[in-house]
Amino acid sequence: MSVNIRSERLAKYFGAVIHGKQEIQDSTHFKRFIEATLDQSDPSIVVQRIISSQSALKALQIGLRSNLTPVFINGYTAKLIQYLKNREVKLLCNGQFLEQLLLIIVEPRTLWGAFLEAFRTRKLEDHAIQALCWLMAELLSLPPSCGVDVSADAQTVLNDGSLFSSPSVDIRNSGHKIKYRLEMKTSAATYQHSEITAGGRHDNDFGDFRLTAIFPTADEMECKEKPFYRRAEDIAQMFSGQRIAGYIDNQFRLLREDMLSELRDEFQVARGTKKGRRSAFHLRNLFLTHIRCTSGTPSRLRPYTIGVTAQSGLGKLQNLSEDRRKEFLKTTPQFIKHRAFGCLVRDTEIVAFATIDRDIDELVSDPPTVMLRITGEEPLKKSLLYLKLYHDVEFLLVDTAIFAYEPILRCL
Known part of the structure; x- marks a missing residue:
């Protein structure tokens, strides 16, 4: 028929x-x-x-x-x-x-x-x-x-x-x-x-916008629903004592959504699904080496960072001796740049977003170890689980100017 x-x-x-x-x-x-x-x-x-x-x-x-x-x-x-x-x-x-x-x-x-x-x-x-x-x-x-x-x-x-x-x-x-x-x-x-x-x-x-984490979660990046904004007339109709709070709420959401829009575009470029200049830094087949929550002084706590090695993506370091690695890293700060923003992915799934914590002592070790700082308890748990269960997790650099948004969003 x-x-x-x-x-x-x-x-x-x-x-x-x-x-x-x-x-x-x-x-x-x-x-x-x-x-x-x-x-x-x-x-x-x-x-x-x-x-x-x-x-x-x-x-x-x-x-x-x-x-x-x-x-x-x-x-x-x-x-x-x-x-x-x-x-x-x-x-x-x-x-x-x-x-x-x-x-x-x-x-x-x-x-x-x-x-x-x-x-x-x-x-x-x-x-x-x-x-x-x-x-x-x-x-x-x-x-x-x-x-x-x-x-x-x-x-x-x-x-x-x-x-x-x-x-x-x-x-x-x-x-x-x-x-x-x-x-x-x-x-x-x-x-x-x-x-x-x-x-x-x-x-x-x-x-309450103050409960919203500045860095997005994987589920947020995949969400297709429209974001929430207040129109100017909605704020004008609020009681006088609520207008300032409503305005700040709106500014936070607008600025953050602007950041997310740029982040989504850059992520698509990094994945190769959209045309654009891609970063050459791409770590494949990651392995978890250790977790760190202290700085050089054991009594001083710092945000959790995880150390990962990669089968692919660190060739420039792996071909150098330890002394040459240290010299190269000191003279080339743009390589594995400190606080560079990226994400852990597996296939098409975003696992978590992370920033690079550039530690030269870790990078000159054998094999070279990249320290990643992951914000949030649930993203950290998911990252550890995926790195434990799978050997095809990757880390992509996402060329989004997070530093231009984060300080303002934190102030709001």
């Missing part, structure tokens, strides 16, 4: 359900209705047609509960929920159309319970987990008048821990969004029902 003929038949079936000419009696009928829905190119039009049809709403109510097995949830139900994730759907009637569909999905709780059980027993595929996370985040943001409270279920899902340990950055970031919205709900804070808010996009996004 050609694609056009199939699409025509699905469109005809969808229309029959909308106009009450076709009832959804079992999961086979509902499976076809989902296929017909997903075949439509404009989700906002589809949602409007469903909302305006009592027959379609009834079909959804019955069909969603016609088959509660993990196989059906993975293959069909989750895909239908993801279809509703479209940005234009949320804009319809100030979010009321989406709210109505969410209530049909979650009440009565039979489907919701089956979804959670499939998650608990690890029977959901990644796309279905993302659908569950999106649904949960949206339900947490519903007003109290809807009478839907999934706070306990959300806490159970978070306590499970699998969202934050998932290899998928989208799932990890979804977990942070659920955590943020749950905190807003349980603290009785006023949730800003807007598509773009401060906090919850990833593991380094908070309502």
